Amino acid sequence: MFKIIMSIEKEKKAHSTLRLRAFTRSIMRDDGSLPEEYLRYVAEPTKEHLKILQDAFPDEWKSADHEAVQGELKINDDGLVEEADQRLQAYYAENGQTGFVLIGGPPCQAYSLVGRARRTKHKEELEKDEKQTLYKCYLRFIEKLKPTAFVMENVKGLLSARHYGEGVFGHIRHDMLDAGYTLHSLKTTKPGSPHDFLICANDYGIPQARHRVILLGTRNDVQRAIPEVLRPKSPVSVRQAIGKLPKLRSGFSLRVHEPLDWSVYVREAAQKILNDAHGELLREELKAVRKGNLPARQSAGYVNAEPDNPLVCWYRAHLDNRLLTEHESRNHMASDLDRYLFCAAFAKHNMRTATLYDFPEYLLPNHKNAEAVARGRDVIFADRFRVQMPDGPSTTITSHISKDGHYYIHYDPVQCRSLTVREAARLQTFPDDYFFEGNRTDQYRQVGNAVPPLLANQIAGVVSRWMGIPAVDWFDDQNDRSLSMS
Incomplete structure (x- = not known):
């Protein structure tokens, strides 16, 4: 229903990903399948395979390279705005139509609640932080290009961020009104407070408790009814989404100098937990680790059937074979394997993730929070080792997953690792x-910074229908298919 004219990305590797995706869309066949050259490249991403792919579809690659722009938005610099305007005018002239939708969001570091707490302890410094006005780069596109509608996404800290004593959300709302737009909530047609713009992704079939502010703005001179809202969907759990992916073992980080046998080490770690007073209750959960077959590999390139996954058709729609990419576990420090194993077993037994207060003393990390716990004091980040519980949505996947896996521990004690990129x-x-x-x-960072595509699909349906273009979101399409088959 929409064609992308231009995307802008600052980071080099993320830009390469967007360019490849633009190219992928253009070479996708009518039945949704992908050419063998693409499948070969993503299975083994070498320079030679990329060259073969580019040579097979030279025009499509050139077009994708034009669509995806690597650049940085800057206040008082309209270069990219003017480039976007030129592309729009050329498209209008060629296709005889007008009207477009702007999607995206300003840099969000200034609005992050955790980021603000860590960056400064002084309120007056925070409120003078110029990063809090970077949304004006986005506003400039709106003022200059006058989109029919726009969708703007940001972290929920935007609702409480302040600039010179005034709420940033209020600033944004007034600026959008001055530009000739009305803001709409995607969860209620009559928003009464800023929190009505806060979207909880797990309410809409996303297996993740991701809370983000999403604004839908419509141009005031476009006379249409108030846009509809997103329709809640059945919940999807972590287990349903990833539970049938091949089991993997973790590895040891390069800081381990002596060679270690992973299976031997993990079994010994399980026994050590059982020998501690905290571990006796976890005997049943650790049985499979001590006596069962442990995963033998760190990566897997194929996936089997997933009958209990309600999103399997979304995940696998364009792959008619078993190919699976980027499902490779990272390496961990040996001492962290002990903690991951304890956390996974604890979560399985207690139906909740462990905090530092639950840890055996020998497993407490060398960290000031752990020192405070050992002394019986309260700490803020007592859950710095967190298991993603299998029977509900995950916690928010953030770019921090690129730094370590402590907050993204797999729920299966046998695997003893953090989540893979896939x-x-x-x-x-x-x-x-x-x-x-x-x-x-790079890959983890890109995943963590993204908006869930299946949520974006549903928002696109709302915008499309408001513009008078018939559209069915993926969930509704699945229901229609099921009804027609029955």
Whole structure:
């Protein structure tokens, strides 16, 4: 229903990913399948395979390279705004139509609640932080290009951020009104407070408790009814989304100098937990670790059937084979394997994730929070090691997953690891054919910074229908297919 004219991304590897995705859309066949050259590249992303792919579809690659722009938005610099305007006018002239939708959001570091707490302890410094006005780069596109509608996304800290004593959300709302737009909530047609613009992704079929402010703005001179709202969907759990992906073991980080046998180490770690007073209750949960078959590999390139996954058709729609990419576990410090194993077993037994207060003393990390816990004092981040519980949505997948896996521990004690890029991508609802360029750190960062595509699909349906273009979101389409088959 929409065609992308231009995307803008600052980071080099994220830009490469957007360019590849633009290219992928253009070479997708009418039945939704993808050419063999693409599948070969994502299965083994070498320079040679990329060259073969580019040579097979040179025009499509050139077009994708034009669509995806690597650049940085800057206040008082209209270069990218003017480039977007030129592309729009050329498109209008060629296609005889006008009207477009702007999507995106300003840099969000200034609005992050955790980021603000860590960056400064002084309120007056925070309120003078110029990053809090970077939404004006986005506003400039609106003022200059006058989109029919726009969708703007940001972290929920936007609702409480302040600038020179005034709420940033209020600033944004007044600026949008001055530009000739009305803001709409996607969860109620009559928003009464800023929190009515806060969207909880897990309410809409996303296996992740991701809370983000999403604003839908419509131009005041476009005379249409108030846009509809998102329709709640059945919940999807972590287990349903990733539970049937191949089991993997973790590895040891390079800081381990002596060679270690992973299976031997993990079994010994399980026994050590059982020998501690805290561990006796976890005997049943650790039985499979001590006596069962442990995963033998760190990566897997194929996936089997997933009969209990309600999103399997979304994840696998463009892959008619078993290909699975970027499902490779990261390496961990040996001492962290002990903690991950304890946390996974504890969560399985207690139906909740462990905090530092639950840890055996020998497992407490060398960290000031752990020192405070050992002394019986309260700490803020007592849950810095968190298991993603299997029977509900995950916690928010953020870019911090690129730094360590402590907050994203797999729920299965046998695997004793953090989530892979593909597992994190699934919790964000990226299709399995979506390939992330760069090293693993780059990939994690891209996944964490994204808006869940399946949520974006539903928002696109709302915007499209408001513009008078018939559209069915993926969930409704699945229901229609089921009804027609029955």
